[in-house]
Amino acid sequence: MTLSAPGSAHLVLAQNVVHLDQAAAVFEAMLEGWRRQQSARFLRAGTIGARLRLIRRLEAFSGLYPWQWAPADGEAFIDHLRSTTVEAVSTARSYEIDISLFMEYLLDPRYGWAGVCADQFGDVPQAIFHEGNSIQHKLDYEGDPRRRPLSYDEIQALFDAADARSGTIQGRGVKGALGAARDAAVLKTIYAFGLRRTEASRLDLVDLRRNSQAPQFGGFGVVMVRYGKAPKGAPPKRRTVLLVPEMDWVVETLDQWLTEIRPRFSPPDRHPALWVTERGGRLSPRSINEAFVAARDDARLDRSLNLHCLRHSAVTHWTEFGYPARFVQEQVGHAHASTTSIYTHVSNEYRNKLLKASLMGRLGDHWDGAPT
Template identity: 60%
Template sequence: MHLDPAPAVFEAMIEGWARQQRVRFLQPDTIDGRIDVVRRLTVFSNQYPWQWRAAEVEAFVDQLRSGTRPIAVSTARSYVGALRMFLDYVTDARYGWAGVCVERFGEAPQQVLGEWNTIAHVTEYEGRPGRRPLSYDEVQALFDAADGRVDEIRALARKGALAAQRDAVLLKTIYAFGLRRREAWGLDLADLRHNPKAKQFGRCGAVFVRWGKSSRGSAPKRRTVLLVPEMDWVVPVVTQWVEEVRPLFAPGNHPAMWVTERRGRVSKRAINEAFEKARETAGLDPVLDLHCLRHSYVTHLVEFDYPERFVQEQVGHSYASTTAIYTGVSDEYRNRLLTRALQDRHSDLWDGASS
């Protein structure tokens, strides 16, 4: 028998809940994140789950949203959702935790979260207002800054020129194929594909994505992203990386597309840092993040007049509404559409004006 049974019961609850989620084939990162929220509330309230009341949970969320770095609405919803699921588990009679807690501590866990104190999901997009597609000039400025870092490091005869060159190619590849961070991180050399309908692109005709965003309890989704002609400038960039620069890292038989000086796969955090360094050098808005390159890809494909369904398939969205959220077309593009519509509707007036 434990001298202090409370911590032991709490850990058993956590392990049982983790097992329940593993049986549903949820991703380890998802499970760990949810458990972390439960532990944080336990530390914040200095109480165990069978002692929680609505006031403790509400105070926890209120503290997170009102600090020096308040959490976003979507983050708060995920936290509250995790706590609600945990309480669903420990109050479920099939798992017997209520009986255990009453026997040992004289009180049972309660479900203290309901529609009266949870966050409703009323809009499709709740991201930061500052997150937006980059303009063509901003994309160019970002890439110029990334290339400039390579020249600067070489001029100073410092280490890191190869890594800077890798980062520049990586950012260009993310934009040219509209990739998520994890998708770019997981690329292997074997994922570069030929497109028989676009032989001029060589091995860069398509990218096979194996680490797409997964649905609940499923494996990462896979898709093939075709290189569009407007992005063909990336072909010599990637080719030089694969044939000339990457071998200088001496990666041996490592399959990763993006390798480090230590002959390993570049980390997801390093990909974020590559964007942030280039953004800072280019003097762009600090609110912009790596995912904005994907927003830019979607927007620019729409402005290139690719059909919505094609764009949706390229980026791996299940719903067209998601693709629409990513799109922020320019005034110039909208004016072109307006002019085209006016020409089609009033062709006699336009013909007369042109003559």
């Protein structure tokens, strides 16, 4: 018995049925087949839905069906997006990749769509993006170059501004002082442990642990991240983030949050979340982002800096503290060291320190910069 691959044409096309609009029916069957194929790979529903909507957008833009598409149609679509809604190169490339995946699915003989199109419409699908008309991936990082790690002085200014917001709000006699104190604690925790905003939002009380090798940190020596960024088709990645001695100031921050501030939001047994709102719910990633923006603007820092820059800052500063690249990679949960290197932008002072150490090692007393 021959088993058919999920998404095969004969599994989704109604047999012996004549449709009023046969072309539209085949197009819908193609989309359903592709949905099944991706679902069989355990891709997230959100990823699948976004890809299907993209294909529908291309069909609506071109006025043609996939077996009629040519490279010129793909080029016109991307050009239209570039002139209207899409500015980031990485976004445009992801669209090209998703469309190419759909065309590869249609051309794969295991699914039988080429034969269906040839029999019913006298035409077959073709690849519409190729080396000559697609965006080439030449750079490791293509984001806004103004988004960078914060310097130590900028980190201090940001946290000072975040701390000051609570007192300022309290002085005005309006609500929000406790929320501002919480926001300051969240931002400090994100930096100290190199977290993403969603990871910080999804932390529960039980995710704060002791580190038997660093008992001086009490119950804050380890953060268990259970909702890390997942590769496509995989569940959330888990990792263990260790508190490093250079960031031990966050122990006082977390202790104050748990013993003095959080109980005024919600009884400990009411909600498992580490970070809760005034109404006793879980603090959202969006709210964390808004907290960063407010503190950044109060500190009069560059408005191009975003919350993710705190994670970049942690990676850079851990590196400057002298921690091995592999340790830093494990801390932030990167599968590849090259990803971590993109995050790392060490200061000139640190680079000069390494340079001096190297020169001293090679030249010793013959180096002009050696101390006398």
